[in-house]
Amino acid sequence: MGKNLLDKVWDLHTVRRLPSGEDQLFIGLHLVHEVTSPQAFAMLEARGIGVLHPKRTFATADHIIPTDSSSRPFADRLAEEMMRALEANAARYGIRFFGPGSGLQGIVHVIGPELGLSQPGLTIACGDSHTSTHGALGAIAFGIGTSQVRDVLATQTLSLARPKVRRIEVRGRLRAGVYAKDVILGIIASLGVNGGLGHAYEYGGQAVEAMSMEERLTICNMSIEGGARVGYINPDQTTFAYLQGRPFAPHDGQWEKAVRFWRGVASDPDATYDDRFVLEADRLQPMVAWGINPGQAAGVEEKLPLPGERPAAERETLEKAYAHTGFTPGAPVAGTRVDVAFIGSCTNGRLSDLREAARVARGRKVAGRVRALVVPGSQRVADAAQAEGLDQVFREAGFQWRLPGCSMCLGMNPDVLVGEEVCASSSNRNFIGRQGSPRGRTLLMSPAMVAAAAIAGQVTDVREVLS
Amino acid sequence: MSSSVIRQLKGRAVPVRGNDIDTDRIIPARFMKTVSFDSLGQHVFHDVRRDPQGKPTGHPFDDPRHAGAVILLANRNFGCGSSREHAPQALAAWGIRAVVAESFAEIFAGNCTAIGIPAVEVEAADAEALLRLAETRPETDLDLDLEALRLQAGGKSYPVRMPEARRKVFLIGSWDTMGLLLEGRSEIAAVAARLPYLAEFPYPRG
Numbered sequence: 001m002g003k004n005l006l007d008k009v010w011d012l013h014t015v016r017r018l019p020s021g022e023d024q025l026f027i028g029l030h031l032v033h034e035v036t037s038p039q040a041f042a043m044l045e046a047r048g049i050g051v052l053h054p055k056r057t058f059a060t061a062d063h064i065i066p067t068d069s070s071s072r073p074f075a076d077r078l079a080e081e082m083m084r085a086l087e088a089n090a091a092r093y094g095i096r097f098f099g100p101g102s103g104l105q106g107i108v109h110v111i112g113p114e115l116g117l118s119q120p121g122l123t124i125a126c127g128d129s130h131t132s133t134h135g136a137l138g139a140i141a142f143g144i145g146t147s148q149v150r151d152v153l154a155t156q157t158l159s160l161a162r163p164k165v166r167r168i169e170v171r172g173r174l175r176a177g178v179y180a181k182d183v184i185l186g187i188i189a190s191l192g193v194n195g196g197l198g199h200a201y202e203y204g205g206q207a208v209e210a211m212s213m214e215e216r217l218t219i220c221n222m223s224i225e226g227g228a229r230v231g232y233i234n235p236d237q238t239t240f241a242y243l244q245g246r247p248f249a250p251h252d253g254q255w256e257k258a259v260r261f262w263r264g265v266a267s268d269p270d271a272t273y274d275d276r277f278v279l280e281a282d283r284l285q286p287m288v289a290w291g292i293n294p295g296q297a298a299g300v301e302e303k304l305p306l307p308g309e310r311p312a313a314e315r316e317t318l319e320k321a322y323a324h325t326g327f328t329p330g331a332p333v334a335g336t337r338v339d340v341a342f343i344g345s346c347t348n349g350r351l352s353d354l355r356e357a358a359r360v361a362r363g364r365k366v367a368g369r370v371r372a373l374v375v376p377g378s379q380r381v382a383d384a385a386q387a388e389g390l391d392q393v394f395r396e397a398g399f400q401w402r403l404p405g406c407s408m409c410l411g412m413n414p415d416v417l418v419g420e421e422v423c424a425s426s427s428n429r430n431f432i433g434r435q436g437s438p439r440g441r442t443l444l445m446s447p448a449m450v451a452a453a454a455i456a457g458q459v460t461d462v463r464e465v466l467s
Numbered sequence: 468m469s470s471s472v473i474r475q476l477k478g479r480a481v482p483v484r485g486n487d488i489d490t491d492r493i494i495p496a497r498f499m500k501t502v503s504f505d506s507l508g509q510h511v512f513h514d515v516r517r518d519p520q521g522k523p524t525g526h527p528f529d530d531p532r533h534a535g536a537v538i539l540l541a542n543r544n545f546g547c548g549s550s551r552e553h554a555p556q557a558l559a560a561w562g563i564r565a566v567v568a569e570s571f572a573e574i575f576a577g578n579c580t581a582i583g584i585p586a587v588e589v590e591a592a593d594a595e596a597l598l599r600l601a602e603t604r605p606e607t608d609l610d611l612d613l614e615a616l617r618l619q620a621g622g623k624s625y626p627v628r629m630p631e632a633r634r635k636v637f638l639i640g641s642w643d644t645m646g647l648l649l650e651g652r653s654e655i656a657a658v659a660a661r662l663p664y665l666a667e668f669p670y671p672r673g
Contacts, residue, residue, distance in 0.1 A: 012662070015654045019639055021632035024651050026658045028665075036551065038502035047645070052655075055670065064500060078500035085502045122664060129550040129574055145552035145578035147644070155648040157655055161632050193487060194544040197573055227547065229573050247671075254668035261663045293487050293547070313543075317486050410496045431491040431548060438495070438514035 002268025005234055006165050006200050009140045009265055013123045015157055022159045028122035029139075030152045031108050032059040032095065034086040035412065036127030040149035041089040053156045054094040058117060061086060061099060062107045063412045065405035067375050070100050079413065093153075106378020106404045109133040109346035113217060114380055116246025120235035120262035125152050130346050130428065132223040136216035137243070138235030138265060140200070143224060163230060164198055164274035169205035172282040177463035179356065180215035181348060181426070181446035183207065185287035185297045187279055188226040193295040196228025199275070202267065203233050207281035213242035214352040221347045222428050225294040234266040286462055288333050289444035291321035292432050297444070298333050300461045306330050324432055325441050326420075334459050336443065340423040341372040341454035342435075343399075343447045345409040348426035349377025353447040354385050357426075358393045360451035360465055366398035367457030373415065374399045375407040399454065411436025424453035470643035473583060476565050476611045478537035480601040480620075481527050483512075488541060489548035490575065494557040496549075507553055508560025528561065532605040540598050541568035543591075546575025555579045565611055567618065567627065569594045580633055583642050585613060587627040597625065613637050 003011075015024040030053075037059070044050070051057060064079040074080040090097035098104040098111060105111070109130050112118040120138030124131060129143035148158055170183055188195075201223050208216065216233050223231025233239075240259055243249040250258040289297035290304060296318070298304060306329045307318045322329060327336065343349075343357050354376065366372045374394045376382035382404055385391060391401045408415040409427035416436025417423055423435055423442050430442035443459065452462040498510040516526040523529050539558060545568040546554060555578045558566070566579060566586045576586040589597065600607055600621050610619040611627070613634055618625045636642045659665050 013658065015651050015658050018632075018641070018647060020635040020641060022636075024648060024654075026655065026662070028662065035499055039504055039552075042503070043645075049645075049649075053659075056665075063496075076500070082500060082502055117670070119664065127550060127552075129548065131550075143550035143574055145550055145555075145574065145581055147552060147578070147581035151645050151648055154645055155651070155655060156659070157648050157651065159636075159644045159648060161630060193547060194570060194572070197544075197570065224574075227544070227572065250668040251671050257663070258668045261667075293489070313486075316542075320485065410491075412496045412500060429489075429491070429548065431489045433495050433514045434491050436497060439519060 001272055002270035004165050004202060004267040004271040004273060005138060005232060005265055006140060009121055009123060010162055018159055022161050024157050025123060025160050026157050027125045027152050028056060029117055029124045030057045031112055031124070031126035032057060032149070033063060033108050033128065034061045034082045035063045036146050037089065037149055038082060038085040039146045040153060043150045044153055049154045051093040051095065051153045056156065057095045057153070059086060059090045059095050059097040060105055060108050060111055063406045063410065065100070066414050067402035067405045067407050068414065070403055103379050106381065107346045107349060107406055109221065110349055110377035110381065113137060113213070114246065114378060116243055116249030119243065120239060121265035125158060129224045130221050132229065132231045133217050133221040133346060135223070135230060135232030136213060136220040137239055138232060138262065140230055140232060142229045163200045165202055166199045166275040166277060167202045167204065167273040169276065169278045170203065170207040170281050171205050171278060172207060172280055173210065174207055174281050174284065177448065177466055178284050178286055179446040179448065180211060180218040182284050182287045183279070183281065184219045184222040185289055185294065185444065186284050188222065188295045189297040190279065191226055191277060193225060193293045194227040196223065196226040199228050200230035200232065201226070201228040202273070203231060208233060209236065212352060213238055214350045217350065218347055222294065225428055235262045286446060286449050288459055289430050290325065290327065290333060290336070292324055292430060293317065294428065294430060294444060296321055300334050300459065302333055304329055304331050304333060334461055336459040337422060338370060338424045338453045338458055339421040340417060341370055341450050342408040342423055342425040342427065343373065343450050344375030344377060344407050345427035346377065347428040348447045349375060349381065351381050351384050353426065354390050357447040357451040358390045360448050360462060361397040361399065361455065362393050364397055364455045366454045370454050370457055372399040372454040373402055373408060375402040376404045378404050408435055410434055424450045424459065426450045470640050470646070472640035473585060473637040474614050476537065476585065477608055478564070479533065479535060479605060479607065480538040480540050480597065480609050481533040481536035482540045482598045482601040483527055484542060484598060486543040487547055488545050490546055490551050490554040491548055493546065493554040494551065499551060499553050504553065504556040507557035511557040511561045535562065537562060537564040538609050538611065539563045539566045540594065540601055541566065542594055543569040545571050547572035550574045552578045552581070555582055555584055559584060567597065580636060580642050581644065585611070585629065585637055587611065587629045589618065589625055589627055593625045
């Protein structure tokens with residue numbers, strides 16, 4: 001009987017069985033950022049303990065970074081204090097810090113893969129729930145809380161229970177104008193925002209195998225929005241080609257050895273799973289998560305659901321969603337008015353995302369009253385996009401071209417919604433208040449769909465714009 | 468906080484109805500701009516406790532009948548969303564010592580455990596009965612017994628569930644994991660020595 005990737009990687013990293021029955025699991029890569037680490041470093045200091053593996057620990061700043069100016073000190077005193085704490089902690093414990101001056105700064109889940117830090121067969125932890133992103137490379141990657149950040153800093157291990165594994169097979173081919181974002185929104189809409197509790201999601205099938213690494217990162221990124229703490233894709237030629245030549249990927253003499261190890265961790269052809277789910281890719285249309293959680297999503301050709309026609313278990317949250325959004329049950333999704341457009345985030349702030357959005361924006365103009373932002377996921381993404389002239393395409397269309405950071409994905413920096421604004425957003429969460437205004441409304445969609453919404457001033461089927 | 472054995476917990480409850488109550492609701496991100504956890508208690512459930520004009524909405528956390536409650540009652544998928552430990556820390560700062568719900572998001576339940584707050588599950592019908600009890604007779608004490616996996620309240624006994632490993636962590640007092648993990652030092656070194664990405668192809672200087 002074959003083993004799946006999760007079991008192989010878990011077994012390889014198990015230090016010992018703890019008295020509770022959980023496993024002590026070795027962590028191969030620890031990524032640290034400014035929001036969830038200062039308290040962890042303070043706990044270490046209070047107990048007089050150091051960082052066990054500083055060379056497997058890397059830091060960046062993303063959540064609180066202003067995207068309109070890089071000047072220091074930051075206008076926000078609290079943000080400045082967090083930044084200084086991270087700089088001081090990284091220096092003190094010998095942790096490599098990719099600060100704004102490094103040319104390598106960016107959103108933690110963008111820089112890990114693009115620098116070649118995230119690799120197949122690793123266990124990866126970070127004090128951020130979207131750490132599942134790194135599973136796209138065939139790693140077991142998950143978000144942790146601050147006490148666990150402390151544990152990893154001190155011991156390079158965590159106390160964890162092994163999850164079950166659900167194989168999610170995405171069959172067929174995506175139609176033009178339908179993206180990885182639509183696939184993961186479709187999966188979450190089908191399985192629910194808590195459908196993945198206790199599970200890791202293994203994504204596979206023809207559509208996933210055909211995806212680029214950046215598309216795969218988008219899929220794995222939102223695993224947690226479906227309740228699965230871990231999401232991964234088996235490493236293959238696409239993975240190896242993506243990693244080759246990246247700064248922290250194995251160099252020439254070690255490359256073959258690494259690839260051999262990476263191939264070995266992929267799920268065996270006869271691997272067993274606790275559960276399976278199949279999604280037909282060719283039936284998917286561009287999705288819009290219109291409600292107050294990412295599972296409340298509908299196709300752009302569809303109408304908003306009528307609470308009375310949905311299962312009883314969904315009704316309460318649906319009614320809350322309508323109470324918050326003010327949208328009308330049964331109204332078509334397309335045509336929903338948009339005030340703000342945000343392209344960026346750890347879900348969709350990579351070069352291919354910006355290229356797809358730029359295809360839509362090129363030669364067109366953002367609707368007069370729409371405030372539209374493009375925020376590259378990292379300085380490397382920004383550099384590459386600028387080298388292709390994408391910044392010019394966006395600027396000419398009336399988008400603001402910003403500095404890398406989490407920006408409008410969450411209200412921890414100056415990029416926030418105001419009042420009841422409706423935002424077409426390529427980010428990952430539409431929770432109430434997520435984008436900084438308690439009354440703001442978030443419509444999650446692919447970057448191309450956001451660009452189309454920015455131009456039309458309302459939700460629009462990007463396929464009509466592109467055709 | 469150092470680890471201690473937690474077998475039982477008794478006190479009044481505060482009902483917070485609704486499914487999928489996410490961590491942004493529990494503690495909005497803008498209040499996480501801090502290098503400590505000290506200020507979080509005052510902001511717990513901030514945006515649902517006040518209307519846009521800043522007037523109190525009558526949220527259970529502001530209801531004097533629930534002042535001093537130590538057990539939070541909720542419905543399905545409580546604590547979904549981000550990995551912020553700030554969420555259970557904010558609840559703890561308000562006074563919460565245990566959470567009882569139909570189900571929990573996994574990272575949230577783990578974060579609760581890490582700071583000594585048991586997160587236990589009850590059947591949907593029992594959650595409804597307990598919510599109603601707390602709403603109608605807020606003075607009632609709930610008695611949570613992790614050893615017996617029972618919750619006694621209002622003359623009734625309700626079964627509760629939690630992953631066995633998580634339950635043991637409270638019963639043996641090892642929820643503060645760092646000390647325990649440090650004890651595995653030699654085994655940690657042994658695993659590090661056998662991992663090919665440490666031994667054979669470590670990160671180049673980059």
